[in-house]
Amino acid sequence: MKFQPVIGLEVHVQLKTDSKIFCGCSTAFGSAPNSQTCPVCLGLPGALPVLNEKVVEFAIKAGLSTNCTIAPRNIFARKNYFYPDLPKGYQISQFEEPICQRGWLDIQVEGQEPKRIGITRIHMEEDAGKLVHGEIPGLEEGSGVDLNRACTPLLEVVSEPDLRSADEAVSYLKQLHQIVTWLGICDGNMEEGSFRCDANVSVMPVGSSTFGTRAEIKNVNSFRFVKQAIEYEIQRQIDLIEDGGRVVQETRLFDPTSGKTRSMRGKEEAHDYRYFPDPDLVPLVIDDAWVDRVRSELPELPDRMRQRFLSDYALPPYDVEVLTANRALASFFESSVELHGNPKAVSNWVMGEITRGLNDSGIPIEQCPITPRLLAELLKLIDNGTISGKIAKTVFDEMWQSGKEPQVIVEEKGLVQVSDSGAIEAIIDEILNREAGQVAEYRSGKDKLFGFFVGQIMKASKGKANPAVVNELLLKKLKG
Amino acid sequence: MELFELTIHELHEKLKAKEVSSVEVTRAMLTRIEAVEPKIGSFITVTADRALSDAAEADRRIAAGEMELLTGIPLALKDIFLTEGIKTTCGSRILHNFVPPYSATAYEKLKQQGVVLLGKLNQDEFAMGSSNESSAYGSVRNPWDTSRIPGGSSGGSATAIAARQAVATLGTDTGGSIRQPASHCGCVGLKPTYGRVSRYGVIAYASSLDQVGPMTRDATDCAVMLSAVAGHDPKDSTSVDTPVPDYRAGLTGDIRGIRIGLPREYFIAGLDPDVKASMDAAIQTYRALGAEFVDISLPHTDYAVATYYLIATAEASSNLARYDGVRFGHRAGGAENLLEMYVKSRSEGFGAEVKRRIMLGTYALSSGYYDAYYVKAQKVRTLIMNDFIQAFRNVDVMLTPVAPTPAFRLGEKLNDPLQMYLSDIFTIPVNLAGTCAISIPAGLSSERLPIGLQLIGRPFGEETILRVAHAFEQATEWHTQKADI
Ligand SMILES: [Zn+2]
Numbered sequence: 001m002k003f004q005p006v007i008g009l010e011v012h013v014q015l016k017t018d019s020k021i022f023c024g025c026s027t028a029f030g031s032a033p034n035s036q037t038c039p040v041c042l043g044l045p046g047a048l049p050v051l052n053e054k055v056v057e058f059a060i061k062a063g064l065s066t067n068c069t070i071a072p073r074n075i076f077a078r079k080n081y082f083y084p085d086l087p088k089g090y091q092i093s094q095f096e097e098p099i100c101q102r103g104w105l106d107i108q109v110e111g112q113e114p115k116r117i118g119i120t121r122i123h124m125e126e127d128a129g130k131l132v133h134g135e136i137p138g139l140e141e142g143s144g145v146d147l148n149r150a151c152t153p154l155l156e157v158v159s160e161p162d163l164r165s166a167d168e169a170v171s172y173l174k175q176l177h178q179i180v181t182w183l184g185i186c187d188g189n190m191e192e193g194s195f196r197c198d199a200n201v202s203v204m205p206v207g208s209s210t211f212g213t214r215a216e217i218k219n220v221n222s223f224r225f226v227k228q229a230i231e232y233e234i235q236r237q238i239d240l241i242e243d244g245g246r247v248v249q250e251t252r253l254f255d256p257t258s259g260k261t262r263s264m265r266g267k268e269e270a271h272d273y274r275y276f277p278d279p280d281l282v283p284l285v286i287d288d289a290w291v292d293r294v295r296s297e298l299p300e301l302p303d304r305m306r307q308r309f310l311s312d313y314a315l316p317p318y319d320v321e322v323l324t325a326n327r328a329l330a331s332f333f334e335s336s337v338e339l340h341g342n343p344k345a346v347s348n349w350v351m352g353e354i355t356r357g358l359n360d361s362g363i364p365i366e367q368c369p370i371t372p373r374l375l376a377e378l379l380k381l382i383d384n385g386t387i388s389g390k391i392a393k394t395v396f397d398e399m400w401q402s403g404k405e406p407q408v409i410v411e412e413k414g415l416v417q418v419s420d421s422g423a424i425e426a427i428i429d430e431i432l433n434r435e436a437g438q439v440a441e442y443r444s445g446k447d448k449l450f451g452f453f454v455g456q457i458m459k460a461s462k463g464k465a466n467p468a469v470v471n472e473l474l475l476k477k478l479k480g
Numbered sequence: 481m482e483l484f485e486l487t488i489h490e491l492h493e494k495l496k497a498k499e500v501s502s503v504e505v506t507r508a509m510l511t512r513i514e515a516v517e518p519k520i521g522s523f524i525t526v527t528a529d530r531a532l533s534d535a536a537e538a539d540r541r542i543a544a545g546e547m548e549l550l551t552g553i554p555l556a557l558k559d560i561f562l563t564e565g566i567k568t569t570c571g572s573r574i575l576h577n578f579v580p581p582y583s584a585t586a587y588e589k590l591k592q593q594g595v596v597l598l599g600k601l602n603q604d605e606f607a608m609g610s611s612n613e614s615s616a617y618g619s620v621r622n623p624w625d626t627s628r629i630p631g632g633s634s635g636g637s638a639t640a641i642a643a644r645q646a647v648a649t650l651g652t653d654t655g656g657s658i659r660q661p662a663s664h665c666g667c668v669g670l671k672p673t674y675g676r677v678s679r680y681g682v683i684a685y686a687s688s689l690d691q692v693g694p695m696t697r698d699a700t701d702c703a704v705m706l707s708a709v710a711g712h713d714p715k716d717s718t719s720v721d722t723p724v725p726d727y728r729a730g731l732t733g734d735i736r737g738i739r740i741g742l743p744r745e746y747f748i749a750g751l752d753p754d755v756k757a758s759m760d761a762a763i764q765t766y767r768a769l770g771a772e773f774v775d776i777s778l779p780h781t782d783y784a785v786a787t788y789y790l791i792a793t794a795e796a797s798s799n800l801a802r803y804d805g806v807r808f809g810h811r812a813g814g815a816e817n818l819l820e821m822y823v824k825s826r827s828e829g830f831g832a833e834v835k836r837r838i839m840l841g842t843y844a845l846s847s848g849y850y851d852a853y854y855v856k857a858q859k860v861r862t863l864i865m866n867d868f869i870q871a872f873r874n875v876d877v878m879l880t881p882v883a884p885t886p887a888f889r890l891g892e893k894l895n896d897p898l899q900m901y902l903s904d905i906f907t908i909p910v911n912l913a914g915t916c917a918i919s920i921p922a923g924l925s926s927e928r929l930p931i932g933l934q935l936i937g938r939p940f941g942e943e944t945i946l947r948v949a950h951a952f953e954q955a956t957e958w959h960t961q962k963a964d965i
Contacts, residue, residue: 039582039681043802045570046562046584046681048716078798080845082822089801145807274845276854279688279795282717 002206003241005234006214007163007199011176013155013186014127014194015058021126021153022049022092029192033132033146041151043087048280051076055153056099056284058185059124060294062155063100065179065301066119070291071097074284076124080274085129085145093156095275098123099286105179106303107171117172118160127152155180161200161211166230170223173197178302182327190221197226201233202247212237213247217261220254229254233261305330313343322351328365332372339376342383349375353396369403370396378406390463391415419466421473424457427465428474431456442478450474483508484644485962488553488701491647495542495552502542502552506535506596509554513598513645516965519626522640524559524617525567526599534596541594549704551594556646558637559600560607561587561692562681566597570683571605571615571633574803574810574829584681585716586650586692586709593708598646601636605831606800607657607685609633610903613894614833621890622664623963624929628887631661637695638665642930642963648696648705652682654689655788656882656907659919662695663882663932666921666961668702668949669695671907673939674914675720677706678713684799686792687718689911698959699920699950703727706942722940730943731950736770738948741875745781746906752885758923758931759881765955766879771948774875778867783860784909785901790844790857791912796834797841803829836897861912868913868936877948878936880906882919886929906934915939920949921958930961 020027023040039047056074063070077095100122108114129147136144157176163169177195181188188195202214217233220226232254237247252261300308302324309320309330323333329350336346354375358365370378378395381387387395387410398409410416418424431453432439442449457470483505486494494500510528517523531554538552557563560570562580569575583591604614612620612635620635622628623643630639634651638661641649651658653671662669670693677692684690694705707728712721747759763773805811805825812824830838844853871878883903893900910917915938922933933952937945953959 042807044562044580044582044808045568045575045578045683045802046580046679048680048718050715050717080798080801082801082804084804084806084818087802087807089804090798272847274798274842274847274850276794276798276845276850279686280684280718 001242003203003234003238004206004208005164005230006161006202006204006211007165007169007230008161009157009159009163009169009172010198010200011157011159011173012196012198013062013157013180015055015153015155015185016187017052017054017058017153019052019054020151021052021055021124022151025151027152031148033144034148036148037150041087042147043089043150049092049278051281051284052153055124056286057294058153058183059099059122059155060286060291061183061185061298062157062180063103063122064291064295064298065183066100066103066105066122066157066176068100068103068119068122070286071099071101072286073097074099074286076278076281076284077275078278081271083128084143085131085147085150087129087147087150091126091128092278092281093125094123105172105175107168107175109165109167109171115162115168117162117168120158120160122155122157125154125156126150127154166227166234169199169230170227173223173226178326182299182302184327190223193221196221199226199230199233201230201237203234203237203241213249215247215249215261216251217254218251218264225254225256228256228259229261232259236261299327302327313337313347315343315347319344319347319351322355323347326365332365332368335372336375339373340379342379345379346375349379353393357400370399374399374406381406381410385417385419385466385468386410387415387417388463388467391417415464417466418461418464419469421469424461424465424469425473427457427460428470428477431460432477439478450478453478482512482644484512486647487697488550488647488704491553492549496547498542502535502538502554502596503532505552506531506554506598509598509646516623516643516645519621519965520623520639520643520645521618521620522601522636522643522645523556523599524569524571524602524615524636527566527597530566531596531598534594538594538596548593550590550708552596553647554596554598555590556598556601556637556640556649557587558603558634558649558651560603560652560683561600561650562683563587563597563600566600568600568683569617570607571603571617572803572829572831572834573616574826576616576810578809580681582681585678585713586682588681589709589711590650601634601640601649603636604633604657605834606683606796607633607652607654607690608796608833608837610656610660610900611888611890611893612636612661613890614831616831619890622887622929623965624666625887625927626965628889628929629664629892631664631883631887633657633661634669634695635661638662638667638669641665641667641695641697643965644962648694648701650692650705650709651695652685652690652692653907653911654685654691654792655911656904658693658695659882659907659917659932659934660904662919663934664887664930666930666932666958666963667695667697668699668918668920668959669693670702670706670918670942670946671910671916672706672710672942673720673916674911675718676916676940676942677709678711678716678719680713680715680719684795686795687799688795689788689792691911699918699946699953700728700731702918702949703731703946706946710942720940725943727943727946730947732947733951733954735766735948735951738771738877738944739774739875740766740771740948741774741776741871741878743776743778743781743871743878743880745778746880750884751881752925754923754925755881755883755885755931759879759933762879762922762933762952765952766948769951769955776871776875776878778864778871778909780860780863780867781909784864784912785905787857787860787864788904788908788912789840789901790853791861793837793841794844794854794857795841797838797845800830800834800838805829833897864909865913868909868915872938876938877941877945880934880936882906882932882934886925886927886931910936916942916945918945918949920952921961922952922956923958924961
């Protein structure tokens, strides 16, 4: 029997607000335990939550960018359960009527047709704190609770079970990751847990329309692990069924070392969260004006930008993909094109020298020492014949080091291209005299030698001879 | 008259005229507390040192000419209000060792005026109860008859006034917890409109019903206290951002032409004859003052108690989840694992009434019962609110009894929770509707027990009910009656 996997993803997106969702404490990562807390996020008696409007704005941004409807009336609910890192004994989340509903994302797996993946809902909620075991001086036997992360704002993005392979799941995740980082609402750092994913995986016989029993794989925190975990889980379930076993509904953990998933807790511990509307928070009303204002502030999204780059700049699809990998790179490219005018030339330099420079020095595009203006200046020097493309790379390296204007570098280092036909003619004559034998061969029909002469001439001029002038004069002389 | 018998407004005049100092008044109060406390048990914590230093500071302020209405006035707070650095137990063993790191907004506002804090007052555990018998710190006794209950849950806040242990106090009212003890102890108690006073720093029982309010000797003091604590608090999303009137300025004494509604569902057959007689007399008094009476109906009154016990317990079961022994308060020893620690800490920390309500609330919210209980209760709550909106189209205030009977005896209803729950039958609908109401002394029973009168106002109609209450005081002397203690 052949099997068909069915996958749905729940993604937790930690929002990049300065303060927490229900109090004014900082959300910065990595501070001393419990240094970023107050009565509200500590869940002290008498403390009350006050909603951070920035979180709502970020949620609307995420919803509009994933084709969701924004709910006009929002209720926060309490999800009641006991856990030591959950200070109030409940988590404030949204249950009925989440802020964003019924959206979608288009994904594309290489070699396949594009596919639309439904987004059931996106809701706002607070994060819990975390437990620290055995690393606390004087508490060797015990565990500590760090509530710095408690009350940090999260969006939970829940997909429809529309995904049919690990590759589709990864493609969807990458797409979502790109959108939330593109919007600037999440730093996207998967290692620090800013973007983490639970995968619901089941398998059913091909042709069936009834989903199999699913297992939930919790908190997978890299694209590679998501792929490994889902692939392992699919195979595990198929093997199990083929061996006559049954898949049980359970929560599983992925172990990156073994590449396997293992059972964390079974269904018998299923919780009754006793959701009910949080009476400490008044219903949140989002009117059209608010949605419109957020919409007007949205940046152009990657999908639209890709289409525009293809049509407006006539760039090859590969270039478009690379240039729109992130918003800062895309905007660097566009600013440079605006100043220079030749999209393909700019694209080549951005994908080539700029990307190489960033990789070598390990910095993001935002910190690139060569600004779009400097890059455009450099390209203009090539266009007007002041320097050759080859010399330009030398100038580029110098610009990267010193941040100087390209004209200044060209003048200081005497790198101006020689276009004067008299000077070039002298060099050509010298080479042709020296290589008389080759000249004879060329004239007897060995056309390929033309390149050899050009190379010798460029070398003699230290790369400064204008290649166009060289070509023209050389041809004339050889035909002589 | 002794210093401890004076009202806020009387003391204010004396302090202003430098006839007495706040330290003298505070000493008089502390001596009085010491004298009657063994018979009453109003306090969980007496903060004598703090009171004297607050008073000295107030005297400096008065000398510097920076006096406000409450500067130097000795007050006490129900132990449900967080007070930075001062033990706050909420009447529960689970918080027996809890010293909060911050203060409730209501107390902060009083502090800004330079009040003197005498201590923290006894109450039903987590404000759950109608008789003040559920406190982990012992029952409070009614100063009018120490074999009787003072009413709950702000029982200590009422007795401290009735026994002249504090000039004024703050309580909280979830289903009548200010008005019912005020009625039983012969003082004035106001439950403001939901959202009028910040709940920040007040330990939650049922968030959608709880409201902070003053308990005082008369309507004037009540107005002064409400003006001090009312207003929007950015730390409480449910507090409302509307201007706070000068409530004292509204006490004109003139209520001619005011329309008072008598909801027929509140004048039932089972009403105690003394209570009935006091209501009839009050109606006569108001008629003489020029008020008009209108018969009205609040048709969903019968469902109020059931609705209240579903909503209040549901919210309470969730609000009390944080008392788990992990971060503060009581932690049981000897637990082998996490679950055992939770179970033992909560079993040891909570009393019977609190456990009963947590279980009721957990049940009402559990899947399978949620729609039948919680959701249905919310729907009925809307019907009850609409009853009030409808009725207030025709009347300015409503007049009702506060409680069906005067104070009953300690232990009398302790083993009959349902009977106990019915003692709040006339106060609960006001909390469900979210509007305001005041209890004022309106008579004494044949056994010389105080009987309170409830005036219910429109949402944010505190000014009106205070004016109507004050007019009654001008015409009668019930508010000047004292317990023999
Ligand atoms: Zn905080």
